[in-house]
Amino acid sequence: MEPVKLESLLRQLREVVGERYAFADPYEVRLYQYDASPETALPDIVVIPGTAEEVARVVKLCADAGIPITARSAASSLAGGTVPVERGVVITFARMDQILEIDSDNLRAVVQPGVVNLALSQALKPLGYYYVPDPSSQGACTIGGNVGTNAGGPHTLLYGVTVNHVTGLEVALPSGELVQVGGKKAAEATGYDLAGLLVGSEGTMGIVTRIWVKIQPLPPTQKTLMAVYPDVETASNAVSAIVRTGILPAAIEMMDKLSIQAIEAASHAGYPLDAGAVLLLEVDGIPELAEELGQRMAKVCRENGATEVRVARNEAERQALWKGRKGAFSAMGRLSSDFYVMDGVVPRTKLPDTLARIDAISARTGYRICNVFHAGDGNLHPLVLFDAFKPGQYEAVLRIGDEILKLCADAGGSVTGEHGIGLEKRENIRYVFSDDDLEVMDRIRRVFDPHRLMNPGKVFPSDGLAPSAHETLPGYPRRQAAAIGAGDDLWV
Amino acid sequence: MLQPEALDFKRQLERDGVPAPAAGIDMDLVRDCIHCGLCLPKCPTFRALHHEGDSPRGRMWQIKEASLGLVGFDDPRFQAHIYQCFNCRACETACPSGVQFGAVMEMARALTPPQNRRDRTIRALLLNGLLPHPRRLRIAGWLYRLTRSARLPALLRRTQAWKILPLGKFAAFPPVGDTAPRRPALAPLTNGLDARRGRVGLLTGCIQDEMFRGTNRRTALALAANGYDVVVPAEPVCCGALPSHAGESKTAARLAARTMNAFTALGIDAVIVNAAGCGSNMKEYELQLRDDPQRREAGAAFSRTVKDASEFLIDGGMRAPARRIRLRVAYQDPCHLVHGQKIHRQPRQALKLIPGIELVEMTESDWCCGSAGVYNLTHPEIAEQALSWKVQHIVDSGAQVIASANPGCILQISMGLQRAGHDLPVVHVMDLLGWAYGDQTQRPPVVLKAMA
Numbered sequence: 030m031e032p033v034k035l036e037s038l039l040r041q042l043r044e045v046v047g048e049r050y051a052f053a054d055p056y057e058v059r060l061y062q063y064d065a066s067p068e069t070a071l072p073d074i075v076v077i078p079g080t081a082e083e084v085a086r087v088v089k090l091c092a093d094a095g096i097p098i099t100a101r102s103a104a105s106s107l108a109g110g111t112v113p114v115e116r117g118v119v120i121t122f123a124r125m126d127q128i129l130e131i132d133s134d135n136l137r138a139v140v141q142p143g144v145v146n147l148a149l150s151q152a153l154k155p156l157g158y159y160y161v162p163d164p165s166s167q168g169a170c171t172i173g174g175n176v177g178t179n180a181g182g183p184h185t186l187l188y189g190v191t192v193n194h195v196t197g198l199e200v201a202l203p204s205g206e207l208v209q210v211g212g213k214k215a216a217e218a219t220g221y222d223l224a225g226l227l228v229g230s231e232g233t234m235g236i237v238t239r240i241w242v243k244i245q246p247l248p249p250t251q252k253t254l255m256a257v258y259p260d261v262e263t264a265s266n267a268v269s270a271i272v273r274t275g276i277l278p279a280a281i282e283m284m285d286k287l288s289i290q291a292i293e294a295a296s297h298a299g300y301p302l303d304a305g306a307v308l309l310l311e312v313d314g315i316p317e318l319a320e321e322l323g324q325r326m327a328k329v330c331r332e333n334g335a336t337e338v339r340v341a342r343n344e345a346e347r348q349a350l351w352k353g354r355k356g357a358f359s360a361m362g363r364l365s366s367d368f369y370v371m372d373g374v375v376p377r378t379k380l381p382d383t384l385a386r387i388d389a390i391s392a393r394t395g396y397r398i399c400n401v402f403h404a405g406d407g408n409l410h411p412l413v414l415f416d417a418f419k420p421g422q423y424e425a426v427l428r429i430g431d432e433i434l435k436l437c438a439d440a441g442g443s444v445t446g447e448h449g450i451g452l453e454k455r456e457n458i459r460y461v462f463s464d465d466d467l468e469v470m471d472r473i474r475r476v477f478d479p480h481r482l483m484n485p486g487k488v489f490p491s492d493g494l495a496p497s498a499h500e501t502l503p504g505y506p507r508r509q510a511a512a513i514g515a516g517d518d519l520w521v
Numbered sequence: 522m523l524q525p526e527a528l529d530f531k532r533q534l535e536r537d538g539v540p541a542p543a544a545g546i547d548m549d550l551v552r553d554c555i556h557c558g559l560c561l562p563k564c565p566t567f568r569a570l571h572h573e574g575d576s577p578r579g580r581m582w583q584i585k586e587a588s589l590g591l592v593g594f595d596d597p598r599f600q601a602h603i604y605q606c607f608n609c610r611a612c613e614t615a616c617p618s619g620v621q622f623g624a625v626m627e628m629a630r631a632l633t634p635p636q637n638r639r640d641r642t643i644r645a646l647l648l649n650g651l652l653p654h655p656r657r658l659r660i661a662g663w664l665y666r667l668t669r670s671a672r673l674p675a676l677l678r679r680t681q682a683w684k685i686l687p688l689g690k691f692a693a694f695p696p697v698g699d700t701a702p703r704r705p706a707l708a709p710l711t712n713g714l715d716a717r718r719g720r721v722g723l724l725t726g727c728i729q730d731e732m733f734r735g736t737n738r739r740t741a742l743a744l745a746a747n748g749y750d751v752v753v754p755a756e757p758v759c760c761g762a763l764p765s766h767a768g769e770s771k772t773a774a775r776l777a778a779r780t781m782n783a784f785t786a787l788g789i790d791a792v793i794v795n796a797a798g799c800g801s802n803m804k805e806y807e808l809q810l811r812d813d814p815q816r817r818e819a820g821a822a823f824s825r826t827v828k829d830a831s832e833f834l835i836d837g838g839m840r841a842p843a844r845r846i847r848l849r850v851a852y853q854d855p856c857h858l859v860h861g862q863k864i865h866r867q868p869r870q871a872l873k874l875i876p877g878i879e880l881v882e883m884t885e886s887d888w889c890c891g892s893a894g895v896y897n898l899t900h901p902e903i904a905e906q907a908l909s910w911k912v913q914h915i916v917d918s919g920a921q922v923i924a925s926a927n928p929g930c931i932l933q934i935s936m937g938l939q940r941a942g943h944d945l946p947v948v949h950v951m952d953l954l955g956w957a958y959g960d961q962t963q964r965p966p967v968v969l970k971a972m973a
Contacts, residue, residue, distance in 0.1 A: 062529045063530065063556055065555070069529040069532070103561055105557055121573070124571050166559060169557075169560070357617075358617075366552040417531075420538070
C-alpha cells in the first residue's frame with residue numbers, strides 16, 4: 030500500500046476515534062510491534078477505539094481499503110498472536126475496559142474486551158462470585174484476548190476452558206456490521222453455536238467488542254496441597270493415580286526442578302529447592318467435602334512417592350503457593366534473558382515418556398528446558414531458555430520447539446492447549462491437521478472474513494492457502510483495494 | 522510520517538547484528554524485562570493515557586531500543602514517555618521477572634535531560650538550585666511558614682488567586698503542619714526515655730524539615746519512647762532523593778556522599794528515615810554512586826543501616842503507646858515505601874498498636890497519588906487524574922483521618938481533599954504515634970476530639 034493511501038486511511042480513522050487515538054508516527058508504532066513472544070513486526074497505524082461502534086467503523090474502513098487488522102489488548106500473548114506480521118492496522122482495547130453488567134442471579138456478566146481477567150473476578154468477589162478460567166497471566170490478560178485464544182488455566186481441568194464460559198459475543202465484521210451471536214441465555218441449544226465457533230479463532234474472523242460470560246459462586250472452601258517428589262516421573266505417575274481414584278481435583282499443576290528454582294527466586298512461594306518436581310493440587314466444595322477430598326488426595330500423593338505433602342493452612346498460604354505457579358513464566362526472566370514457551374498437549378499417560386524425551390533434547394542441544402504445566406490435562410509448557418542477542422540461538426530454539434511439538438503430536442496430542450496457534454506455531458499446525466482440514470477451516474473463516482484481512486498470517490501455515498493470501502512483500506503489503514471483490518468465490 | 526522501510530526490532534538485529542549498548546546503561550538490567558505485560562494493569566499512566574508507550578513494558582522497550590541505538594535518547598517522543606512516568610515503581614511489585622524498573626528509569630533519565638521548558642525550570646530552581654543548599658532551604662522554609670501564619674492560604678482561597686498562581690493550589694490548601702515561623706530545629710539529641718536500646722540518627726531532611734518539623738519531632742519522640750537515643754546531623758542534609766528520581770545523577774551523587782559523611786560522623790546503629798522517598802533513595806546509594814567503585818562499596822554498606830521509621834520500630838518490637846485515639850484511619854502507601862522498599866505491613870501494625878485506632882483499607886491504597894517527587898509540578902494534568910482517583914477512594918473508605926509516610930504524598934493528598942471540599946486531615950504515621958506517646962502540639966480538631 031502506498032503511503033498516500035495510508036495517510037488518507039489515517040485521516041478517516043481519526044475522524045472516527047479522534048486525533049489522539051489513531052496514529053502512524055514511526056516512533057510510536059514501534060511500541061505495538063511486540064507481545065510476550067519473541068516475535069516482532071511493525072504495524073502501519075495504531076487505533077485505540079473507545080466504543081464498539083467505533084471498532085465497527087474502524088474495521089469497515091480498513092476492510093474497504095484492503096488493510097489487514099490485528100486486534101491486541103494486553104499483548105501478553107505467548108504465541109505472537111497480536112504481532113502484526115502483515116503490517117496494517119493494530120486495534121488496541123486499552124480504552125474498552127468496562128464491566129457493563131453483572132447479573133449474579135442469572136450467573137452472567139457482560140464485559141468489554143479490554144477487561145482484565147482478574148479484574149472481573151475481583152469485581153465479583155464482594156458479591157460471592159467469580160469468573161472461572163484463570164490463565165496464569167490473569168493479572169494482565171484480558172477477556173477479549175482469552176476469547177481469541179480460548180484461554181485455559183490451572184482450573185480448566187474441572188471447569189473447562191474459555192469456550193465453556195462464554196455464552197455470547199458481539200463482533201465487528203469486515204463488512205462493517207456489528208453482529209451479536211448468542212447472548213445471555215442459559216443455554217444456546219437452538220441452532221449453530223456461533224459464539225463457540227468464534228472463541229479461539231484468534232481474531233481471524235472478526236473483532237469481538239462485547240462478551241457475555243458465565244460467572245459462578247465462589248467455592249465455599251478451597252484446599253490446596255503441595256506434594257514434593259524426587260523426580261518428574263514419580264510425580265507424573267502420581268497424577269495418573271489421583272485421576273484413577275475417580276475424584277477430579279479442580280487443578281493439578283506440576284513444576285520441575287529448574288522451574289522451582291526460578292519461582293523461588295521470584296516469589297518465595299515456599300517450594301522446596303531440592304525437590305525434583307512439585308505437584309500443586311486443589312480441591313473445592315463445602316468445607317466437609319473439601320476437607321475429606323484434601324485428605325484423600327494427600328494420602329494418594331504419599332502412597333505414590335511423595336516425600337512431603339503440605340496443605341495450605343490459610344488463604345495467605347494458599348495464595349503464596351498459587352502466586353509462585355502463576356508467576357512461573359515471567360519468573361524465568363531470573364534464569365535467562367529470553368525464553369521460548371511451548372504449549373503442547375499429550376495424553377496424560379504419555380507424560381513421563383514425553384518429559385524424558387524433552388530432557389534428552391535438552392541434553393543433546395545444550396539448551397536448558399524447564400517444565401511447568403497443567404499436569405491434570407496433559408498440557409505441557411516446556412520453556413526453552415536462550416539469549417536472543419546471540420546469533421543463531423533463536424533459530425536453534427525454534428528447531429527445538431518444532432521437535433517438541435512433533436513429539437506431542439506423535440504421542441497422540443496436540444500443538445497447543447491454550448496459548449493459540451498465533452504466528453509461532455502456524456507451521457506446526459500441520460502435525461495435527463491435513464491440507465483438507467486446513468482448507469475447510471479456511472472456508473469457514475472466509476464466511477466471516479472473505480479477504481483474509483483479519484489477523485492475517487496467523488493460525489494457518491504460511492504456504493498452505495490460496496497463493497494470493499500470503500504474499501509477505503518487503504515494505505508494504507499485499508493487497509490492493511481494487512483486488513477486493515474479484516475472486517471471492519475461489520474457495521468457498 | 523510513514524516509513525515503510527523501517528525494520529522491526531528482531532529483523533533489524535538480524536540484519537545489523539546486536540549493537541554495543543550505550544554508555545551509562547546496564548544492559549543486563551534492561552534485558553530482565555521479558556515484555557510479558559503483567560505490569561500493565563498496575564501502571565497509573567497507562568490507565569490514564571491508554572498508550573503502550575506510557576506503560577512500564579513500553580518504557581522498558583523504549584529504553585532497550587534507545588540503548589541499542591534503534592531510537593534516539595534525544596528523541597522528543599522518547600523523552601515525553603520517559604518523563605511522563607511517575608516512577609512510582611508499582612510495576613516492580615507486579616513484576617515476576619524482578620525488573621528493577623526504578624534503577625533502569627534513573628539510568629535512562631540521566632542520559633536524556635527533558636526538553637519541556639516547565640520541567641527544565643523546575644529542575645534548575647528546585648532540584649539543583651534549592652534542595653542542595655541548606656541556607657536557601659532555610660529561607661524558603663521561613664517564607665513558607667510566614668505566608669501560612671499570615672493567613673495567606675485563606676486569602677488565596679477567597680480570591681480564587683490560587684487557580685492562576687504557580688504552586689497556588691499547594692499554597693491555598695496546605696496540610697496540617699508547622700505554621701509558626703522560627704520554630705527551633707530539632708534538638709540534636711533526644712534522650713531515650715526508657716531503658717536504652719541503642720543510638721540512632723534521624724534524617725530530618727530538606728522539605729520534611731522545613732514543612733513538617735513537627736513530624737520530625739514526633740518521630741524522635743516515638744523513637745525515644747522505645748528506648749533509643751536520637752541524634753541529628755549538625756547541619757541539615759538533603760539525601761538527594763528528588764534529584765536522583767528525576768535523573769539528575771550528578772547532584773544526586775554529590776548529595777549522597779554528603780549525607781553519608783554527615784551520618785557516619787555520628788557513630789550510630791541505624792539511620793532512621795520518615796520520608797519514604799528519602800528512605801528508598803538512601804537504601805540505593807550503591808546505585809547513585811555506581812560510577813565510583815570505592816564509594817559504591819561504602820554506599821552499599823551505608824544503605825544497610827538505613828531503616829524506615831515504622832520498619833525500625835515494628836521490627837524492633839514496638840511498645841504500644843498509652844494514649845487512646847478513637848479514630849477511623851486509612852493508610853495510604855507511599856510508592857517509595859510499598860514499592861521502593863517493599864514495606865507494607867509495618868506502618869499498618871504501628872497504627873494498629875495505637876489504642877482506639879480502627880484501621881480501614883481504602884481501594885488501591887498502593888496506587889500513586891500523583892505527587893511523585895516533582896511530577897505534580899512538571900506534569901500537573903496527569904498528576905491531577907491520579908489524585909482524583911485517590912480522593913474518591915479515600916472518601917469511599919469512610920476514614921476520618923488519612924495516614925501516610927512521605928511529605929510529597931501528604932502535601933498532594935491534603936490539597937486534593939481540601940480542594941474537593943473534604944475536611945479530612947492527612948498526617949504522617951509518626952504524627953499519630955507521637956500524639957499517642959504524649960506530644961500535644963499541632964493536633965487537628967478531629968484528633969483532639971478523638972483524644973478527649
